[in-house]
Amino acid sequence: MDQVLAALDATWRILLIGILLGAGLPALFAVGVRALAWSGTDGAPTPGVRPPLKARLVAYLCFGVAILAVLLGITYIVLHGFGINVTFNGVIPVFTPKH
Numbered sequence: 043m044d045q046v047l048a049a050l051d052a053t054w055r056i057l058l059i060g061i062l063l064g065a066g067l068p069a070l071f072a073v074g075v076r077a078l079a080w081s082g083t084d085g086a087p088t089p090g091v092r093p094p095l096k097a098r099l100v101a102y103l104c105f106g107v108a109i110l111a112v113l114l115g116i117t118y119i120v121l122h123g124f125g126i127n128v129t130f131n132g133v134i135p136v137f138t139p140k141h
Contacts, residue, residue: 067108074104 077100081091093101114135118128125140 063111067111070104071108074101074108077101077104 077097078093080093080097121128121137127138127140129136129138
């Protein structure tokens with residue numbers, strides 16, 4: 043019974059990460075694109091009108107988080123290929139060589 047509970051615990055964690063990365067990052071990028079299209083009047087995009095500063099900051103923040111997530115994923119794959127383990131103790135990644 044313990045093995046079934048451990049498998050279910052791992053399964054929901056994998057599902058959560060899959061939803062966050064599989065749908066969350068594209069949704070975050072879409073929020074950034076939408077923020078750049080905002081004209082500040084009624085919420086509808088207006089061609090040729092520059093978005094307000096708040097909308098641009100939100101867009102750049104969304105793009106930055108998405109780019110950092112992609113770069114972190116690429117870094118993890120490359121380091122794993124070079125024989126380096128990457129673990130996360132909290133938020134900070136820790137790099138250790140494989141034995």
